[in-house]
Amino acid sequence: MTSTSASTGFPFTAIVGSEDMALALALCAVSPAVGGVLVRGEKGTAKSTAVRALAALLPAVSVLAGCRFSCDPSAPDPRCPDADSHQASGHTRPARLVELPVGATEDRVIGSLDLQQALATGSTVYEPGLLAAAHRGLLYVDEVNLLHDHLVDLLLDAAAMGRSTVEREGVSVAHAARFVLVGTMNPEEGELRPQLLDRFGLTVEISAPRDPQVRAEVVRRRLAYDADPVAFTDRFADMEQALSARIIAAQAALAHVQLSDAAITKIAEVCAGFEVDGMRADIVTARAAVAHAAWHGRLRVLREDIRAAARLALPHRRRRNPFDAPGLDENLLDQILGDTEPDPEPDPEPPAPTPPDATDSGDDSADQQSANAPQSGPADKAPGEPEANDSKASEAESVEPEAAEPQSTPAPANGKAPANTTASAADPVRTKLFKAPGLGAGEAGRRSRAITTLGRTVGSTPTAGHRGPVHLLATIRAAAPHQVARGRVGTALMLRPNDFRLAVREGRESNLVLFCVDASGSMAARRRMEQVKTAVLSLLMDAYQRRDKVGLITFRGDGATLTLPPTSSVEVAARRLQELPAGGRTPLAEGLLMAAETLRLERIRDPKRRALLVVVTDGRATFGPRALPRSLQAGGLLADSHVAGVVVDCETGRFRMGLAAGLSEAMRAQYIALGEVGAAGLTDVVRAASAA
Incomplete structure (x- = not known):
């Protein structure tokens, strides 16, 4: 820092x-x-x-000399820890x-x-x-x-x-x-x-x-x-000064802006209309509306001030689940605000002087150099004032039809799905806590027991070139026996670098759950993929709450794809999962090899984070020469790498080949049949395997 x-x-x-x-x-x-x-x-x-x-x-701010807490000379803080050392003089600094x-x-x-x-x-x-x-x-x-x-x-x-x-x-x-x-x-x-x-x-x-x-x-x-920072900065110097003056003028006018009861009521209606939890949204929206009015040189909060404040204060507070993209329905916002101003009273007298606007500032040469800019930014107009042809409209027009969320394709009556289908997951279910076995040393999180930088102190260790919180008592104990030999005089404790001890703290860590999902034609039945997707979404929800990382590998056709690299972003994960199609052959070996490579790279990037591999398949390898033996060899490679795993057998029907059970033996992983567990049951399998 x-x-x-x-x-x-x-x-x-x-x-x-x-x-x-x-x-x-x-x-x-x-x-x-x-x-x-x-x-x-x-x-x-x-x-x-x-x-x-x-x-x-x-x-710039004026500060008292001798104050480490930047007290204002005109109104020093009487509770400042440096109050006794405050000097009468002061100085100004940026x-x-x-x-x-x-x-x-x-x-x-x-x-x-x-x-x-x-x-x-x-x-x-x-x-x-x-x-x-x-x-x-x-x-x-x-x-x-x-x-x-x-x-x-x-x-x-x-x-x-x-x-x-x-x-x-x-x-x-x-x-x-x-x-x-x-x-x-x-x-x-x-x-x-x-x-x-x-x-x-x-x-x-x-x-x-x-x-x-x-x-x-x-x-x-x-x-x-x-190429020339000085010349470029000089080009915008006048506009920078004007914008700085506008901030100062708005700060001075802030205390005089009137927020009427009608405006407060309208803010409350907006927050209630978007079903935000708690009262912080109302308070923040009110403060932002007042600041917006002062920013535009007004002494009364208007409808446009409330609208601008709500657009910035509510999107991250509206009631939603973690899989929903953040945003605000501006049509609903306009409907709640209506067409009338919240306060019909005239502006208080005297009117505040209009603060300088960056739009009217700047020398002629700077304006001439920027005249051909295709879109105006803060250099050309006040922040927050959109163009007539809003860029959002052009972005919306550029979205291709393929980007829309895919619709579920019902399974045919014979139980066989088309070559490519997309099933939507049901609502995620709440999962119980599952933990990795033993005591880890990964990134601080909220799941498995581990030695981390947070938590309760359970011991101490020599620094040995490491950094962290100093264990004061352990440091004193390490130095105390050597005070006589070091010739200590008086009460000062004589320390040496090897006396310092770091605190050892036990807390909780986050883990990596890597899903390897068969998306081939044999898995394309809508109900089956719906169960798998719902289970993964449920674990994503749990990972979101506990700071885990989750990855997704899918295999279909002639290869495997790292659909979702290990991440903590549930929004991206949920979107990729919902769009996952199914159909084609089953390159099982390729999926397992990609899982092994992904986990290998993750161990290099984050060697302390423990992982669990969940393979969801019916075991029917149908792509490439010697497909089944190659799949078993890939499973053995994972076993030799000491990867903790679970194989979920998705084979259905009256006659079963039991190939997934053989794969679980090769991987030395736990085996479970999907027919015995639903989507919620799959999460129980993962939890049980992690706690084993």
Whole structure:
């Protein structure tokens, strides 16, 4: 992590498109009480660029000299831990941009006991963390979905309360922590938990533009910036100054914006209409509507302010299951809002001066250079004001019919399915907790017992070049017997590097469940595939709640496909599973070999994560020479690799060949017949095999 002053980088007003993201960032800059913004989008969509560029637009702050917590000289915090050392003088510095890395520890985030002072002098001294450094600035968390839940909770608590409270290791400290919180994430890398997602005030979904002309303009601007950053930044300097002035003007007008009872009632109707849980949505929408009115130079919240706020505050809060894509029905939103303004009263007097707008700013040369841009971004208009021909319409028109969700194909009366069919899964069922055997050492999660960075302390270990939480008592015990030999004088404890001990903590880890599913013609009966898909969806739901990774391999025709690489994103997993077709020959050996290779690569990427392979097949290998012997050899390869597995026999009918049972013997895996278990029973099989 680095805590630095905002430096000159790619200009905020030079970013093409992403109007919703620009508006959400601007509203949070105007009113940090909104609660921050979460930017969700695929890789390469300027998420990080926009956040870092925003820091340069924040107004400078005045701080007291000698205060580590950035107290305002005009209103110092009387409860500041450094209140006794405050000096009368102050100075002005740029607003800080504090970046929190995924690997940050709790000590680094909230601060902790200054270990060096404690061991050397015996005094209890608090060392501030990142939350203190971010006070009155911007706190940026890239890949926030990969940050551990309890750290995200700490950040969001501080953002909501405006203070950080530390009670640990003999330290009891509370300090101000008001900052603009911005998190970015790629949904394909996993989702935030619903209770954490709800804590972000606003959320924005962004994607790369599909218009070639817009993409070309993005490339032109990036290449121009890389070739001459100074000249490119100067080109947008006037627009940057105008946008910064607009933020300052909106901040000054915020306290004077009128939120009428009628507007509050309308906000409540919108939140109730979308069936959001709790009251946080109402409060955040109200704050965002006030900020939006101030951003546009109004002293009264209008219908358009409520609509803009709801579009940003409700999509991630509406009642849905994890398999539904996030979004908001804007037609329903307009229907609830109606056509009349919530407050018919005139604007209060005197009217607020209209803040400068980036649209009317900038020198003639900059406007001339940008005149041919195919789509205006924040450089050409205020954030959040869409074009007349909204880009969403063009994106909708570009969607091909094949991208629509496939429909189920009923099985013929003779029980045989066509060459290619697609069965839809039923609603997922709740699964009980299943655990991997023994004590692992994988990524912290919520499933199997493991030695992790979180949990209860069960022992200590020498540092040996490793990093982690220091076990204070164990460190003192290791150093105590050597104090006389080291010539200790006085009360100061003499430490050597080999005295330090790290805490060993036992918690829970996440696992990998890899499904290898036969999607050939012999499996294409709709009811059979429906059972398999429902079971996988049920385990995906469980993995979503417990931070597991899930992968999916399918084999049909002449080969196997890694349909879903190991991931924690249940939305992507559910979509791939629903679209899975069935039909063709059975390349069983190819499916098993791909499973072996996938698990091998996963062990290289994440050697501590334990895996379970679930093979769903009838065992009828029908592709390639010596199909059945090759399948048994592939099963033996998995057994030699010590892969824990389950073979689910999907063979049906009066006369059975028992090939899946032979495969389970070759794999040294548990065998179960699908006819004996339904979709819910399949999850029980996986659970039992993991706990064995």
